[in-house]
Amino acid sequence: MRTGTGPAPLAVSVGEPSGIGPDVILMAAARRQEPSALPDFFVLADPAMLAARARRLSLPVPLAVIDAAREAPEACRTGALPVLPLVNHHDEAPARLDPVNALATVEAIDRGTRLCLEGEAAALVTAPIHKKALYDAGFRHPGHTEYLADLCAGITGGSYRPVMLLTGPDLSCIPVTIHVPFAQVLDDLTTDLIVETCRIAARDMQKRLGIESPRLALAGLNPHAGEGGAIGREDIEIIAPAVEILRNEGIDAIGPLPADTMFHAEARRRYDVAVCMYHDQALIPAKTLAFDETVNVTLGLPIVRTSPDHGTAADLAGTGRARPDSFVAALRLAARMGAAAS
Ligand SMILES: NC(=O)C1=CN([C@@H]2O[C@H](COP(=O)(O)OP(=O)(O)OC[C@H]3O[C@@H](n4cnc5c(N)ncnc54)[C@H](O)[C@@H]3O)[C@@H](O)[C@H]2O)C=CC1
């Protein structure tokens, strides 16, 4: 358990080394001197890889290798980026995927999660992973979202249903089904899954994001929310019953709403979160409206986890052209949610 005073630092997992994770972490650290100070954070990474990327980007960020999370705030005071070294190695090779990097990528996530559960870190901020690169190395989880639930369950003995929330200045969205092929959405989409997802969303948006009574708007699945059953019956048979159950429990839920008209500015004012039926129904509006400000949050976990909304962007790695804004937003939101959780 943590013994220091002041808020615990944020743990950052470095993500895929051939992508822009290391770049945006270094860029954020370089911004620390700016007037709107960032929360204290340390990165779980291979220090040699990070130093090489800093040189490639000509970013004069001093790295401070630390032995424990509690040393991070002091290292931050000196203007350095604290690095908790990984046991496994990462190559520094922008845009070159290599399965050999997978061990260190997953180690960073594992250790960051444990530090959060032990109270040594206030929250976990994950830099993006390249999912296919990890699958090719034997990783059996669709993404961080699902992996973190399994990892936390394995450590605590609890059981967690993870809920993906994309939240930006003007829109928050949740996909009920997450990383599944489109053809599987209909198999997975049940009234129970929608209800459980919405219960977790309502609870955690209140507890961790400070929205007293979150207003949930459930999207329809079919064009025009099924047009009264003429264009598909799922809206009537699966989604509408979920709305009724939620409303009977006192959760402020409406829908199913036609998905094509629920994201314009006036419509967005009527709800706090759009609950969407599949990945792209949620993530297309979220990333289109505010790609640089939207944060990916996992609700339903015993830890706080945030992430930038973007992926590994191999085309930009090591070029200095990646924008760190979504990562910075993820740091700020993690600090706010971590403080609410403590
Ligand atoms: N949380 C995570 O670990 C996430 C991981 N991914 C993974 O990332 C990989 C690549 O995914 P893509 O679909 O190509 O999405 P992507 O977000 O990596 O890139 C999409 C486009 O946006 C640009 N872009 C992304 N981030 C940017 C930034 N910070 N500044 C400026 N431009 C930026 C890229 O250059 C590219 O043109 C996939 O393996 C995917 O699974 C994707 C999203 C989240």
Ligand SMILES: NCC(=O)COP(=O)(O)O
């Ligand atoms: N498109 C969002 C995404 O893939 C993020 O996944 P995760 O790694 O945060 O589960």
